[in-house]
Amino acid sequence: QKEVEQNSGPLSVPEGAIASLNCTYSDRVSQSFFWYRQYSGKSPELIMSIYSNGDKEDGRFTAQLNKASQYVSLLIRDSQPSDSATYLCAAPMIKAAGNKLTFGGGTRVLVKP
């Protein structure tokens, strides 16, 4: 089992719809989780972090965390063509030096006008 797993996609959504991205992780001890957005040819950009069970909203983004199920998700409301990118889920590996982040393979999102 990979430490952080995501569906690779592509996830195709019409403009204005909700994009729903999922991520599962293996380290039960992890307490914080991060979503990064990466445009083609660019480096990852941090867009959301979540530490507690439940929902966290920031603008059109909502992150959801369920530690019992080891599951974290990202919702993008009112999707725009500019949201077309790869979204990376990351979790710290607590047993590793520096609590390094382990990344999933990313979910590619395509928002169609």
Added chain:
Amino acid sequence: DTGVSQDPRHKITKRGQNVTFRCDPISEHNRLYWYRQTLGQGPEFLTYFQNEAQLEKSRLLSDRFSAERPKGSFSTLEIQRTEQGDSAMYLCASREGGEAYGYTFGSGTRLTVV
């Protein structure tokens, strides 16, 4: 300080040549990480520094790879005797603290080995 800087942005080299990349982290961040990313994959961990100490190296980091962070400021990643399989984006990230903090990535160095 505007963020994490990486240099060069792009590097094309012939197989067998040595290359060196530089990363300047955010000045207040004592933790520095190097990752490698190939097309369609997530970033893979290479190595981690806390201040000047290299505290972890991935098994992905063969003996052709070496990294330094003298004086705990900028870091360099050197690849000796490059191979075509080394072609990737090399990402540097820094972090303010521990688990609760995300990374700030630099723009990356795109390496192409021909």
